[in-house]
Amino acid sequence: MATQPSLQLQLVTLLGQRMDESVYEVILPTTIGEISVFPGHEPLVSLAKPGVIAVRRQKTDPDTALEYFATSGGIIEIDPERVRVLVDEADHGDDIIEAESQKALERALKMRDNAADQVELEKASQLIDRHQTRLKVAGLRRHQTKTRFK
DSSP, X not given: OOOOOXXXXXXXXXXXXXXXXEESEEEEEETTEEEEEOTTOOOEEEEEOSEEEEEXXXXXXXXXXXXXEEEOSEEEEEETTEEEEEESOEEEGGGOOHHHHHHHHHHHHHHHHTOOSHHHHHHHHHHXXXXXXXXXXXXXXXXXXXXXXX
């Protein structure tokens, strides 16, 4: 029985390594749009924008088995056998509490509306992006759970 080709995914944050595992596919948010990376991908270095990273561990895994991470922007390095993603933070979908992220988003929106200068406005915008991404991942996880148990 032939083994399926694999890709080593290294997801590294400021707090350390979040993931270093063999996977089949990684979907990444780049500044030019989402890209899917499979074993044998051409070498590439790209900027990662804040967004959702999706991971398919096995070729035969259905979409309901994807793992999601909410990430901040960073750098992506790809070669045929490895994907290295360097970001400030990466929150696994299972670790996100939707209600807390919703409250944090509401606070960030108020912060933006009351910003006294450009610095406060930029900080509020970053927080808004972060919590919107976290809510998107929480929604994806919720949808997966509903789909799995129908």
